[in-house]
Amino acid sequence: MSRIGKLPVQIPGGVKIALQGINIKVEGPKGKLQRDLPEKVNIAVESDTVVVTPLSPDAKDRSVQGLTRTLVANMVEGVTNGFEKILEISGVGYRADLKGDVLNLALGYSHPIEYKLPQGISAEVEKQTKIIVRGIDKELVGATAAKIRSFREPEPYKGKGIKYAGERIIRKAGKTGK
Incomplete structure (x- = not known):
């Protein structure tokens, strides 16, 4: 059982x-x-x-x-009580901005990413590098946070990208010259 x-x-x-x-x-x-x-x-x-x-x-x-x-x-x-997921953005020039229910992300691409939050989800941006996703449906909060993270997942060499708060990025060594 x-x-x-x-x-x-x-x-x-x-x-x-x-x-x-x-x-x-x-x-x-x-x-x-x-x-x-x-x-x-x-x-x-x-x-x-x-x-x-x-x-x-x-x-x-x-x-x-x-x-x-x-x-x-x-x-x-x-x-x-509700649920929340915290995302952290790291990288030079990477930032987030919230206007209404549209999350604007500058993640090093040639264009900004505009992500409309699903109904029932609210977000808050602190210092342009911290995104807090809140809602009452745990599944929807997790899926929204995963979607936002998928726009620029953290890369293993410099650790730039969007990661969950507390997530540990396994770093790789770069090229070595002779």
Whole structure:
């Protein structure tokens, strides 16, 4: 059995959970989230907890239990606290600027990159070299941060590019002359 899947999800005050078949709706102080969950599990919403159990002892049903419990826990966490990813830009002349919901990036290309943030995602730029991506959907926050990072991934020789805060770039030695 899944160790994570067995744990109940605590529902904090101010969060409402509605369940219709495989569709779950979570509403909290930061917003609303909705998702279709796998059909191989049974979800029980009690007074202040959500319990996920597999429908049968079959390995395929049990394998989905931990995933479903984590999805529900992330939805509850998102509507109460939200999620954020921090990106750092390093390189001479590399910078970011935010105008409305459009992120303008100067990353050494012949043209600036304009990236429109998806709905439900907000960003903040500090000192033109630090981007903070925030939202209530953990999956969307991670995907948006990964998309922004993909515009100029850090290169291994000088470490220039966009990296996650705390990410360690493995450096390579350059050419050596004779």
